[in-house]
Amino acid sequence: MTSTSLRDAIHGGVSLIAAFLIQAALHSIGAPALLAVSVFTATVIVFAVLKGELPGALMGMACGLVVDSFSLGIFGLAGIANTITGYAAGFISRKINVQAPGRLAVFIGLMGFLDFSLWVFLTAVVFGQGIPWSRGLILIQPLLTAVLGALTFILIRKFEAGRHG
Amino acid sequence: MSRFLKDNRKILIVAGLLVGQLAVVSLQVPLGDEPSFFERGVFFLFAPLEHFVHGLFDAAGRVWSRYLYLRNVETQNQGMRDELFLLRQENVLLRNELVRLKDVRHIESVLGGTYGPFLAASVIGLDVANPFRSIVIDKGSRDGLQANMAVLDRNGDLVGRIVNPVSLRESMVQLVTDDNSAVNVQSAKSGVLGQLAGNSRNGTCLLKYILASDAGLAEGEELITTGFDKIFPPGIKAGRVVSIVVDSSLFRKIEVQPTLNFRDLRRVAVLTRLPGERP
Secondary structure (H helix, E strand, C coil): CCHHHHHHHHHHHHHHHHHHHHHHHHHCCCHHHHHHCCHHHHHHHHHHHHHCHHHHHHHHHHHHHHHHHCCCCCCCHHHHHHHHHHHHHHHHHHHCCCCCHHHHHHHHHHHHHHHHHHHHHHHHHHCCCCCCCCCCHHHHHHHHHHHHHHHHHHHHHHHHHHHCC | CHHHHHHCHHHHHHHHHHHHHHHHHHHHHHHCCCCCHHHHHHHHHHHHHHHHHHHHHHHHHHHHHHHHCHHHHHHHHHHHHHHHHHHHHHHHHHHHHHHHHCCHHHHHHHHHHHCCCEEEEEEEEECCCCCCCEEEECCCHHHCCCCCCEEEECCCCEEEEEEEEECCCCEEEEECCCCCCEEEEEECCCCCEEEEEEECCCCEEEEECCECCCCCCCCCCEEEECCCCCCCCCCCEEEEEEEEECCCCCECEEEEEECCCHHHCCEEEEECCCCCCCC
16 A cells, blocks of 8 residues: 555545544534535545545445444445545546635535435435435535535645645 | 556446445345444444544533523522422322223233333434434443333333444434334324334324224324334324325325424433333
8 A cells, every 4th residue: 555545544534533523513403404414425525526536436435334324224325325426526526627615615516416316316216215305404415515515625725735834 | 458457447446336335235135124244333333433422512511501501500490399299290190090090900011011111311313314214322232222122202202212233332213203113003082003104204104004994083183102013112102193185095194293302302211121021
């Protein structure tokens, strides 16, 4: 394993734990907060933009399987959706410029919508399980995920800029 | 061939990951609702983190309530004393009423079943993908919890049952609003029997297998558990009928508002006596 791969793996592990802690903290606000924003999806997309398509896909798989482990739904569905999203986010972000905050927020929003659509398709259409629509509250998930992801990305960039002087 | 593999390395790895996860999905079929070793492993690994975060918020909340709201304690205390007095009166009246209505052996079975030994637990997590399906509580196998133990809210109303995975200090609870939940219930008024199934799309329930020709059930009726499923003791409040639709199908479409309140789901009671276990 090269030093870059090792560093990516450590960053991935830390990001996964941070995402889990934030998600657990959201529980204190209540069920609507869990439906309105997907911390794991934001983490996968930001990680994919920063590291590339393959680390993004691996991160997607790890985050998705953690989500599946804490849900009574079919184990592996969020894993598949997040793996595809991580790969797509990493691949597309290499082809277009998504460094500006506005563009990045739109990009994360679109990728969040892709992830949400994949999960709904797999859960409801393929496996016939229920989706917690909650009077449409869940539909704002990609929007709030984009805001969270863009803020996280900006913070990481500022932190890196500060570290490198 | 090697050039093809080299050129398409990334896409092949991702395809491998997806195939692997599809295999995980298909492996789940023979297991049914039982979680796989991998799923149990991730739960065991991450549940203590959830416990930690909940403990952190709990501690912060305690500091807040103890130090900043201390001046309200006396007022709250007086209010609680009054409430306790009224509840005791109500309890005595209800017990007297029960004695009047039922024979002694039946009372013993009802009280023994409903008010058997229980363990109070805090809710430390909600289902990440769908909050209406499950919760995670801060008690596990170390506290004597096992799958299929009934879980009630602080008012003694039905919440769900313990399901696997159960780790040392955390357990997962399947809510009555989960699609795969099934509870045998009857109407407290008309005595109509049915099966209460979850509807995780909006956090409500459906009362199933009530024939369209059966006219003995009305909107607003309260549903209680029967105990026939050998999981939930009889007499626990489960929900209230909110709408009844009769169409061309064999059964009525009955929507039920469960008694569990998601906004108030912070503390629960686990009945530690397993189904069929003698006191």
